[in-house]
Amino acid sequence: MSGTEHTGYTLLTRSYSATGTTELHTGKHHVLYLTREFSSESYKRFYYDEIHAIFSVKTNEFQVANAISISVALLSLLLLLASLSNLPLVLGFSVSMVTGILLLVINLIKGPTVRTVIQTEVNREEINCFRRQRALDKILPQLISLIQDAQTSLVKQTETAPVTEPPADEAAAPMNGDTHEQPPS
Amino acid sequence: MTAKEVECPKCRTKIAAEKLAQIDNLSCYGCGNTLSGTVFPAIDLTKREKPSLSNPATGEDAVCFYRADQRASTVCAQCGLFISEMYRVRVGDEDFCTNCVAKSYDTNNIPALRTRSSLKDYQALLWAILPLILFFPIVILTAPYAFFLVIRHRNNTGGIIKRSNWRMPVAGLLAIVEFIGIIALGIVVWQEMI
Numbered sequence: 482m483s484g485t486e487h488t489g490y491t492l493l494t495r496s497y498s499a500t501g502t503t504e505l506h507t508g509k510h511h512v513l514y515l516t517r518e519f520s521s522e523s524y525k526r527f528y529y530d531e532i533h534a535i536f537s538v539k540t541n542e543f544q545v546a547n548a549i550s551i552s553v554a555l556l557s558l559l560l561l562l563a564s565l566s567n568l569p570l571v572l573g574f575s576v577s578m579v580t581g582i583l584l585l586v587i588n589l590i591k592g593p594t595v596r597t598v599i600q601t602e603v604n605r606e607e608i609n610c611f612r613r614q615r616a617l618d619k620i621l622p623q624l625i626s627l628i629q630d631a632q633t634s635l636v637k638q639t640e641t642a643p644v645t646e647p648p649a650d651e652a653a654a655p656m657n658g659d660t661h662e663q664p665p666s
Numbered sequence: 667m668t669a670k671e672v673e674c675p676k677c678r679t680k681i682a683a684e685k686l687a688q689i690d691n692l693s694c695y696g697c698g699n700t701l702s703g704t705v706f707p708a709i710d711l712t713k714r715e716k717p718s719l720s721n722p723a724t725g726e727d728a729v730c731f732y733r734a735d736q737r738a739s740t741v742c743a744q745c746g747l748f749i750s751e752m753y754r755v756r757v758g759d760e761d762f763c764t765n766c767v768a769k770s771y772d773t774n775n776i777p778a779l780r781t782r783s784s785l786k787d788y789q790a791l792l793w794a795i796l797p798l799i800l801f802f803p804i805v806i807l808t809a810p811y812a813f814f815l816v817i818r819h820r821n822n823t824g825g826i827i828k829r830s831n832w833r834m835p836v837a838g839l840l841a842i843v844e845f846i847g848i849i850a851l852g853i854v855v856w857q858e859m860i
Binding site: 515530535537635 | 672673674675676683686694697699700701702703704705706707708709711758759780781782783784785786788789792824825826827828
Protein backbone atom coordinates (compact mmCIF):
# COMPACT_ATOMS: atom_id res chain seq x y z
CA MET A 482 0.00 0.00 0.00
CA SER A 483 1.26 3.44 -0.85
CA GLY A 484 2.61 5.50 1.99
CA THR A 485 1.35 8.81 0.70
CA GLU A 486 -2.41 9.10 0.56
CA HIS A 487 -3.93 12.44 -0.38
CA THR A 488 -7.43 11.57 0.65
CA GLY A 489 -9.21 14.80 -0.15
CA TYR A 490 -8.42 16.84 2.93
CA THR A 491 -8.92 20.59 2.92
CA LEU A 492 -6.72 22.76 5.08
CA LEU A 493 -8.75 24.82 7.54
CA THR A 494 -6.03 26.48 9.53
CA ARG A 495 -2.38 26.16 10.46
CA SER A 496 -0.27 27.50 13.29
CA TYR A 497 3.44 27.48 13.99
CA SER A 498 5.19 27.16 17.30
CA ALA A 499 8.70 26.50 18.58
CA THR A 500 8.03 22.76 18.76
CA GLY A 501 6.45 22.37 15.35
CA THR A 502 3.39 22.95 13.23
CA THR A 503 -0.21 22.11 13.92
CA GLU A 504 -2.84 21.96 11.20
CA LEU A 505 -6.55 21.33 11.06
CA HIS A 506 -7.95 19.69 7.93
CA THR A 507 -11.49 18.76 7.03
CA GLY A 508 -12.17 15.44 5.37
CA LYS A 509 -15.30 13.73 4.16
CA HIS A 510 -16.17 12.15 7.49
CA HIS A 511 -13.87 13.72 10.00
CA VAL A 512 -11.71 16.63 10.96
CA LEU A 513 -8.02 15.78 11.05
CA TYR A 514 -5.79 17.39 13.64
CA LEU A 515 -2.19 17.14 12.50
CA THR A 516 0.89 17.81 14.60
CA ARG A 517 4.24 18.00 12.82
CA GLU A 518 7.47 17.87 14.80
CA PHE A 519 10.78 17.80 12.92
CA SER A 520 10.33 14.98 10.43
CA SER A 521 7.25 13.18 11.70
CA GLU A 522 3.56 13.83 11.73
CA SER A 523 0.91 12.54 14.11
CA TYR A 524 -2.79 12.55 13.40
CA LYS A 525 -5.94 12.66 15.45
CA ARG A 526 -9.31 12.20 13.79
CA PHE A 527 -12.54 13.59 15.13
CA TYR A 528 -15.53 12.16 13.27
CA TYR A 529 -18.22 14.76 12.68
CA ASP A 530 -20.97 12.61 14.15
CA GLU A 531 -18.99 11.94 17.32
CA ILE A 532 -18.05 15.48 18.33
CA HIS A 533 -19.90 16.52 21.47
CA ALA A 534 -18.73 20.09 21.85
CA ILE A 535 -16.23 22.70 20.70
CA PHE A 536 -15.59 25.39 23.21
CA SER A 537 -12.99 27.95 24.13
CA VAL A 538 -11.91 29.92 27.14
CA LYS A 539 -10.28 33.32 27.00
CA THR A 540 -6.77 33.46 28.42
CA ASN A 541 -4.68 36.38 29.62
CA GLU A 542 -1.67 35.64 27.38
CA PHE A 543 -2.75 38.53 25.16
CA GLN A 544 -2.61 41.05 28.02
CA VAL A 545 0.68 39.60 29.31
CA ALA A 546 2.30 39.83 25.86
CA ASN A 547 1.05 43.41 25.49
CA ALA A 548 2.42 44.37 28.90
CA ILE A 549 5.84 42.85 28.10
CA SER A 550 6.03 44.56 24.68
CA ILE A 551 5.04 47.95 26.11
CA SER A 552 7.54 47.56 28.96
CA VAL A 553 10.37 46.70 26.55
CA ALA A 554 9.49 49.64 24.29
CA LEU A 555 9.18 52.14 27.16
CA LEU A 556 12.32 50.98 28.93
CA SER A 557 14.25 51.18 25.67
CA LEU A 558 12.90 54.68 25.07
CA LEU A 559 13.97 55.82 28.54
CA LEU A 560 17.44 54.33 28.13
CA LEU A 561 17.66 55.84 24.66
CA LEU A 562 16.87 59.31 26.02
CA ALA A 563 19.39 58.82 28.79
CA SER A 564 22.20 57.91 26.42
CA LEU A 565 21.70 60.27 23.51
CA SER A 566 25.39 61.15 23.32
CA ASN A 567 26.52 57.54 22.77
CA LEU A 568 25.77 56.45 19.20
CA PRO A 569 26.16 52.63 19.60
CA LEU A 570 23.84 52.68 22.65
CA VAL A 571 21.32 54.83 20.80
CA LEU A 572 21.31 52.33 17.93
CA GLY A 573 20.95 49.34 20.29
CA PHE A 574 18.09 50.88 22.27
CA SER A 575 16.39 52.04 19.07
CA VAL A 576 16.40 48.47 17.78
CA SER A 577 14.97 47.10 21.03
CA MET A 578 12.33 49.86 21.13
CA VAL A 579 11.25 49.18 17.55
CA THR A 580 11.17 45.44 18.31
CA GLY A 581 8.91 46.05 21.32
CA ILE A 582 6.59 48.26 19.27
CA LEU A 583 6.51 45.71 16.43
CA LEU A 584 5.66 42.86 18.82
CA LEU A 585 2.91 45.00 20.34
CA VAL A 586 1.42 45.81 16.93
CA ILE A 587 1.58 42.16 15.82
CA ASN A 588 -0.07 41.03 19.05
CA LEU A 589 -2.79 43.67 18.72
CA ILE A 590 -3.46 42.64 15.13
CA LYS A 591 -3.67 38.96 16.08
CA GLY A 592 -6.11 39.74 18.85
CA PRO A 593 -7.09 38.11 22.16
CA THR A 594 -5.87 34.62 22.99
CA VAL A 595 -8.03 31.60 23.74
CA ARG A 596 -7.69 27.92 24.47
CA THR A 597 -9.97 25.76 22.35
CA VAL A 598 -11.03 22.20 22.99
CA ILE A 599 -12.81 19.59 20.90
CA GLN A 600 -14.63 17.09 23.08
CA THR A 601 -15.94 13.69 22.08
CA GLU A 602 -17.36 10.92 24.22
CA VAL A 603 -13.93 9.45 24.90
CA ASN A 604 -11.49 12.24 24.13
CA ARG A 605 -10.84 15.86 24.90
CA GLU A 606 -8.20 17.56 22.77
CA GLU A 607 -6.83 21.06 22.96
CA ILE A 608 -6.49 22.46 19.44
CA ASN A 609 -3.38 24.58 19.16
CA CYS A 610 -4.44 26.03 15.80
CA PHE A 611 -7.09 28.02 17.61
CA ARG A 612 -5.01 30.11 19.97
CA ARG A 613 -6.52 33.41 18.84
CA GLN A 614 -10.14 34.52 19.07
CA ARG A 615 -9.96 36.08 15.62
CA ALA A 616 -8.87 32.83 13.96
CA LEU A 617 -11.50 30.96 15.89
CA ASP A 618 -14.29 33.31 14.81
CA LYS A 619 -13.15 33.04 11.20
CA ILE A 620 -12.72 29.27 10.95
CA LEU A 621 -15.13 27.78 13.47
CA PRO A 622 -18.42 28.47 11.60
CA GLN A 623 -17.22 26.27 8.71
CA LEU A 624 -16.42 23.46 11.08
CA ILE A 625 -19.67 23.83 13.01
CA SER A 626 -21.75 23.66 9.84
CA LEU A 627 -19.99 20.42 8.79
CA ILE A 628 -20.61 18.87 12.20
CA GLN A 629 -24.23 19.99 12.32
CA ASP A 630 -24.86 18.60 8.84
CA ALA A 631 -23.44 15.24 9.89
CA GLN A 632 -25.39 15.16 13.13
CA THR A 633 -28.74 16.17 11.67
CA SER A 634 -29.20 12.71 10.19
CA LEU A 635 -27.99 11.18 13.44
CA VAL A 636 -30.72 12.96 15.39
CA LYS A 637 -33.38 11.88 12.89
CA GLN A 638 -32.25 8.26 13.12
CA THR A 639 -32.35 8.31 16.90
CA GLU A 640 -35.77 9.94 17.02
CA THR A 641 -37.29 7.28 14.76
CA ALA A 642 -35.59 4.24 16.28
CA PRO A 643 -35.93 3.31 19.95
CA VAL A 644 -32.83 2.58 22.02
CA THR A 645 -32.26 -1.14 22.05
CA GLU A 646 -29.65 -3.26 23.72
CA PRO A 647 -28.12 -6.21 21.85
CA PRO A 648 -29.25 -9.65 23.01
CA ALA A 649 -27.22 -10.80 25.99
CA ASP A 650 -26.14 -14.03 24.31
CA GLU A 651 -24.78 -12.21 21.24
CA ALA A 652 -21.79 -10.58 22.86
CA ALA A 653 -20.79 -13.73 24.65
CA ALA A 654 -21.59 -16.08 21.78
CA PRO A 655 -19.12 -18.98 21.79
CA MET A 656 -16.86 -19.54 18.80
CA ASN A 657 -17.87 -22.69 16.99
CA GLY A 658 -15.60 -25.42 15.74
CA ASP A 659 -15.27 -23.99 12.21
CA THR A 660 -13.62 -20.81 13.40
CA HIS A 661 -10.36 -20.22 11.57
CA GLU A 662 -8.77 -17.57 13.71
CA GLN A 663 -9.80 -15.45 16.62
CA PRO A 664 -8.91 -11.79 16.24
CA PRO A 665 -7.33 -10.03 19.16
CA SER A 666 -9.86 -8.51 21.48
CA MET B 667 -16.55 13.44 33.60
CA THR B 668 -20.03 12.41 32.52
CA ALA B 669 -21.11 12.61 28.91
CA LYS B 670 -23.11 15.79 29.39
CA GLU B 671 -20.36 17.82 31.00
CA VAL B 672 -17.55 19.86 29.54
CA GLU B 673 -14.30 20.74 31.27
CA CYS B 674 -12.87 24.24 31.41
CA PRO B 675 -9.66 24.04 29.32
CA LYS B 676 -7.87 26.21 31.85
CA CYS B 677 -8.87 25.03 35.33
CA ARG B 678 -10.64 21.73 34.43
CA THR B 679 -13.77 22.66 36.34
CA LYS B 680 -16.72 20.59 35.14
CA ILE B 681 -19.55 22.59 33.66
CA ALA B 682 -22.93 21.29 32.52
CA ALA B 683 -23.03 21.21 28.73
CA GLU B 684 -26.54 22.66 28.66
CA LYS B 685 -25.29 25.78 30.50
CA LEU B 686 -22.63 26.25 27.84
CA ALA B 687 -25.27 25.82 25.13
CA GLN B 688 -27.66 28.29 26.74
CA ILE B 689 -25.32 31.10 27.78
CA ASP B 690 -23.15 32.83 25.18
CA ASN B 691 -20.30 33.99 27.38
CA LEU B 692 -20.39 31.81 30.44
CA SER B 693 -18.08 32.54 33.36
CA CYS B 694 -16.21 29.44 34.50
CA TYR B 695 -17.13 28.60 38.10
CA GLY B 696 -13.52 27.71 38.83
CA CYS B 697 -11.31 30.35 37.22
CA GLY B 698 -13.84 33.00 36.26
CA ASN B 699 -12.65 33.12 32.64
CA THR B 700 -15.16 33.50 29.85
CA LEU B 701 -16.21 30.25 28.21
CA SER B 702 -18.01 30.09 24.90
CA GLY B 703 -18.71 27.30 22.50
CA THR B 704 -21.09 25.04 20.69
CA VAL B 705 -22.64 21.86 22.01
CA PHE B 706 -23.77 19.35 19.42
CA PRO B 707 -26.68 16.87 19.51
CA ALA B 708 -24.29 13.91 19.76
CA ILE B 709 -23.77 14.73 23.43
CA ASP B 710 -27.34 13.57 24.11
CA LEU B 711 -26.93 10.36 22.15
CA THR B 712 -24.74 8.45 24.52
CA LYS B 713 -26.89 5.36 24.12
CA ARG B 714 -27.02 4.88 20.40
CA GLU B 715 -29.21 2.32 18.75
CA LYS B 716 -27.40 -0.99 18.72
CA PRO B 717 -28.83 -3.23 16.03
CA SER B 718 -28.51 -6.95 16.42
CA LEU B 719 -25.24 -8.04 14.87
CA SER B 720 -26.08 -11.71 14.70
CA ASN B 721 -26.95 -12.95 11.24
CA PRO B 722 -26.72 -16.74 11.10
CA ALA B 723 -25.66 -18.24 7.79
CA THR B 724 -27.98 -20.52 5.89
CA GLY B 725 -27.02 -23.25 3.44
CA GLU B 726 -25.58 -21.34 0.48
CA ASP B 727 -24.47 -18.13 2.13
CA ALA B 728 -20.85 -17.04 2.16
CA VAL B 729 -19.70 -17.28 5.74
CA CYS B 730 -17.55 -15.10 7.92
CA PHE B 731 -13.87 -16.05 8.06
CA TYR B 732 -13.82 -15.63 11.82
CA ARG B 733 -17.20 -17.20 12.65
CA ALA B 734 -18.39 -19.84 10.27
CA ASP B 735 -21.93 -19.78 11.68
CA GLN B 736 -22.35 -16.14 10.65
CA ARG B 737 -23.26 -14.88 7.20
CA ALA B 738 -20.57 -12.73 5.57
CA SER B 739 -21.88 -9.23 4.99
CA THR B 740 -18.85 -7.54 3.50
CA VAL B 741 -15.20 -7.92 2.52
CA CYS B 742 -12.34 -6.43 4.50
CA ALA B 743 -10.82 -3.59 2.45
CA GLN B 744 -7.36 -4.47 3.74
CA CYS B 745 -7.04 -8.27 3.73
CA GLY B 746 -9.97 -9.18 1.48
CA LEU B 747 -11.52 -11.71 3.84
CA PHE B 748 -15.28 -12.24 4.07
CA ILE B 749 -16.46 -10.85 7.38
CA SER B 750 -19.74 -10.74 9.26
CA GLU B 751 -21.28 -7.72 10.98
CA MET B 752 -19.72 -8.83 14.26
CA TYR B 753 -16.19 -8.44 12.93
CA ARG B 754 -16.77 -5.39 10.77
CA VAL B 755 -15.29 -2.01 11.68
CA ARG B 756 -16.50 0.85 9.52
CA VAL B 757 -13.97 3.62 8.94
CA GLY B 758 -15.30 6.36 6.68
CA ASP B 759 -16.51 4.58 3.56
CA GLU B 760 -14.53 1.40 4.06
CA ASP B 761 -15.04 -1.78 6.07
CA PHE B 762 -12.17 -3.51 7.85
CA CYS B 763 -12.03 -6.67 9.91
CA THR B 764 -11.20 -6.32 13.59
CA ASN B 765 -7.94 -8.19 13.05
CA CYS B 766 -6.65 -5.68 10.45
CA VAL B 767 -7.70 -2.75 12.65
CA ALA B 768 -5.83 -4.23 15.62
CA LYS B 769 -2.74 -4.89 13.48
CA SER B 770 -2.84 -1.39 11.97
CA TYR B 771 -1.99 0.17 15.34
CA ASP B 772 1.42 -1.52 15.10
CA THR B 773 2.01 -1.53 11.37
CA ASN B 774 0.37 1.81 10.52
CA ASN B 775 -0.58 0.34 7.14
CA ILE B 776 -4.19 1.54 6.81
CA PRO B 777 -4.16 5.23 5.79
CA ALA B 778 -7.62 5.84 7.23
CA LEU B 779 -6.40 4.67 10.64
CA ARG B 780 -2.86 5.96 10.49
CA THR B 781 -1.82 7.91 13.56
CA ARG B 782 1.73 8.87 12.59
CA SER B 783 3.96 9.22 9.54
CA SER B 784 7.63 9.71 8.98
CA LEU B 785 8.30 12.51 6.50
CA LYS B 786 11.15 11.48 4.21
CA ASP B 787 11.49 14.86 2.48
CA TYR B 788 11.97 16.60 5.82
CA GLN B 789 14.50 13.93 6.83
CA ALA B 790 16.48 14.31 3.60
CA LEU B 791 16.57 18.08 3.99
CA LEU B 792 17.59 17.76 7.63
CA TRP B 793 20.48 15.40 6.77
CA ALA B 794 21.59 17.78 4.03
CA ILE B 795 21.43 20.98 6.10
CA LEU B 796 22.34 19.99 9.67
CA PRO B 797 26.04 19.13 8.99
CA LEU B 798 26.51 22.56 7.42
CA ILE B 799 25.38 24.13 10.67
CA LEU B 800 26.95 21.70 13.14
CA PHE B 801 30.12 20.06 11.80
CA PHE B 802 30.94 20.36 8.11
CA PRO B 803 33.34 17.37 7.61
CA ILE B 804 30.61 14.81 8.38
CA VAL B 805 28.91 15.72 5.09
CA ILE B 806 31.03 12.91 3.65
CA LEU B 807 28.59 10.58 5.45
CA THR B 808 25.41 12.63 5.60
CA ALA B 809 25.36 13.88 2.00
CA PRO B 810 25.24 10.34 0.50
CA TYR B 811 22.57 9.38 3.02
CA ALA B 812 20.48 12.45 2.17
CA PHE B 813 20.91 11.62 -1.53
CA PHE B 814 19.88 8.01 -0.87
CA LEU B 815 16.71 9.23 0.89
CA VAL B 816 15.90 11.48 -2.04
CA ILE B 817 16.29 8.65 -4.57
CA ARG B 818 14.61 5.99 -2.41
CA HIS B 819 11.56 8.04 -1.46
CA ARG B 820 11.25 10.39 -4.44
CA ASN B 821 7.70 9.21 -5.18
CA ASN B 822 6.59 8.58 -1.62
CA THR B 823 7.50 11.25 0.87
CA GLY B 824 5.23 9.95 3.63
CA GLY B 825 2.25 11.56 5.29
CA ILE B 826 -1.41 11.58 4.36
CA ILE B 827 -1.64 15.27 3.57
CA LYS B 828 -0.47 16.76 0.29
CA ARG B 829 2.51 19.03 0.88
CA SER B 830 4.59 21.22 -1.37
CA ASN B 831 7.29 19.11 -3.02
CA TRP B 832 10.27 21.47 -3.09
CA ARG B 833 12.17 19.75 -0.25
CA MET B 834 13.25 16.63 -2.16
CA PRO B 835 14.95 18.44 -5.12
CA VAL B 836 16.56 20.96 -2.77
CA ALA B 837 17.88 18.20 -0.50
CA GLY B 838 19.18 16.24 -3.51
CA LEU B 839 20.91 19.25 -5.01
CA LEU B 840 22.41 20.23 -1.67
CA ALA B 841 23.68 16.69 -1.09
CA ILE B 842 25.37 16.61 -4.51
CA VAL B 843 26.99 20.02 -3.98
CA GLU B 844 28.17 19.05 -0.49
CA PHE B 845 29.60 15.75 -1.71
CA ILE B 846 31.43 17.35 -4.63
CA GLY B 847 32.64 20.10 -2.28
CA ILE B 848 34.06 17.73 0.31
CA ILE B 849 35.75 15.58 -2.36
CA ALA B 850 37.28 18.68 -3.95
CA LEU B 851 38.45 19.89 -0.55
CA GLY B 852 39.94 16.46 0.15
CA ILE B 853 41.84 16.51 -3.14
CA VAL B 854 43.19 20.02 -2.48
CA VAL B 855 44.30 19.07 1.05
CA TRP B 856 45.92 15.87 -0.26
CA GLN B 857 47.80 17.76 -2.98
CA GLU B 858 48.98 20.30 -0.41
CA MET B 859 50.29 17.46 1.75
CA ILE B 860 52.31 15.87 -1.03
